[in-house]
Amino acid sequence: MPVLNYEPLVLSPRREAPKLTPIQEEILALKRERNAVILAHNYQIEAIQQVADYVGDSLGLSYQAQAAQADAILFCGVHFMAETAKIVNPGRTVLLPDLEAGCSLSDSCPAERLAAYKAANPDVYVVAYINCSAGVKALSDVICTSGNAVKIVNQIPADRDILFVPDQNLGQWVSQKTGRKMRLWPGSCYAHVMFTVQAIEKIRSQFPDAPVVAHPECVQAVRDIADEVCSTELMVKFAKETPAERIIVVTESGMLHRLRREVPHKTFIAGPTDTCACNDCRFMKMNTIEKVRDALKTMSPVIDVPEPVRSAALIPIQRMLDWSKR
Ligand code: 13P
Ligand code: SF4
Numbered sequence: 001m002p003v004l005n006y007e008p009l010v011l012s013p014r015r016e017a018p019k020l021t022p023i024q025e026e027i028l029a030l031k032r033e034r035n036a037v038i039l040a041h042n043y044q045i046e047a048i049q050q051v052a053d054y055v056g057d058s059l060g061l062s063y064q065a066q067a068a069q070a071d072a073i074l075f076c077g078v079h080f081m082a083e084t085a086k087i088v089n090p091g092r093t094v095l096l097p098d099l100e101a102g103c104s105l106s107d108s109c110p111a112e113r114l115a116a117y118k119a120a121n122p123d124v125y126v127v128a129y130i131n132c133s134a135g136v137k138a139l140s141d142v143i144c145t146s147g148n149a150v151k152i153v154n155q156i157p158a159d160r161d162i163l164f165v166p167d168q169n170l171g172q173w174v175s176q177k178t179g180r181k182m183r184l185w186p187g188s189c190y191a192h193v194m195f196t197v198q199a200i201e202k203i204r205s206q207f208p209d210a211p212v213v214a215h216p217e218c219v220q221a222v223r224d225i226a227d228e229v230c231s232t233e234l235m236v237k238f239a240k241e242t243p244a245e246r247i248i249v250v251t252e253s254g255m256l257h258r259l260r261r262e263v264p265h266k267t268f269i270a271g272p273t274d275t276c277a278c279n280d281c282r283f284m285k286m287n288t289i290e291k292v293r294d295a296l297k298t299m300s301p302v303i304d305v306p307e308p309v310r311s312a313a314l315i316p317i318q319r320m321l322d323w324s325k326r
Helices: 022-034 046-051 058-067 079-088 111-120 134-138 149-153 168-178 197-206 220-225 232-241 255-262 289-298 307-325
Strands: 036-041 054-056 072-076 093-095 125-129 142-144 162-165 182-184 212-214 246-250 267-270
Touching (some): 022 036, 022 046, 054 058, 058 072, 058 307, 072 289, 079 307, 111 134, 162 168, 168 182, 232 255, 246 255
Parallel strands (some): 036 054, 036 072, 125 162, 162 182, 212 246
16 A cells, blocks of 8 residues: 655755765775776765766766776676676776676566577567666667667667667657657566656645656656656756756656755755655665775676677677767
C-alpha cells in the first residue's frame, strides 16, 4: 500500500560550499601523488562530487574519459561507466571504488541473449543505451546516452529496422520524439520506475509553482505529467534557464547536489516515490568516500576489458561520440 506521508526533501539555496574534511584532503593529496583524475556521475554522494575533477552525465563523462591524460582514471559511478572509460582510453589504469556497483538496466540485457536475438534477426540495427555491458556494446551498431539518444536515432537510415536495448522507457520516449518505430528490449531501471504519478502529483500540489523535470528512464505516465524530460546534464541547463525559483527533480537524489552547486540561488525538491521522499540508486551509492580513498591508496579495483571485446565495443561508442558532435 502506498504510504505518501513523509516530509518532502527540499534543498534550499546555499551560499557557501562546505569545508573539505580530512579524508577529502587525503584523497586530493593521493590524487596528485598517483597522477589520477576523478570523474564522478551526478548521482554520487556530495562528498565524492566535491573531490571530483569533473561531475556530469554519461555523455560528458565519456568525452572526459577519452580526453584524460592522467595515468589513472578513478571512476566514481557504476561498472558500465568505468568499462566505457577503459574502452575509449585503454592506456590508462581505470579504477572503480566498488566492483559490485552494477546497474539493473545493464543486467536486464545479457550479451548472450542479445547475440541470440541478432542470430534470429540478422538485419536488425542495434541501438544500445550506454547503460549496458561491454559485451552488449560490442554487438551493437551505435551507442547513445539519454542526452543524445534523439539525435543519434535521427541519424539512422530510415530503411533500417531498429532494436533499442536495454531500456524500454527511454526507447519509448525516443520513439515518440523521433517518430521512429523501434523494437524495444524489455529492460528498465529499478530506481526510476519507482516514481509514480500519484507521488509526483502530491509533491506538485505542495509546490504548485515548481516545474517538474524528469529523467527519460521514468515510466511514460510520469514522463507525460513532467514539464521537461531530459538527461541529468540537461537538468542543469533547465534549472538555469527556467524562471522558476523552485524545481521538482524526478531522478536519483545525488542530482540535487550537482544542481545546488551549479545553480546556488534556487531551491530543489526531490522527486518522491510512494514510500519515500527521495530515491537513491543502491548501486551508485555503493561508492563511499572511504572506498574512493582506498582505491587511490591501493590502486584497485582495476577495470579491464578483454581486447577483442574492447575494440569491437569502441566502434559503436566512437560512432556515438562523432554523431553527437554533428
Ligand atoms: P544520465 O546519462 O542522464 O546521467 O543517466 C545515467 C543513468 O544511469 C540514469 O539512471
Ligand atoms: Fe542503473 Fe538505474 Fe542506477 Fe542508473 S539509476 S545506474 S540506470 S540502476
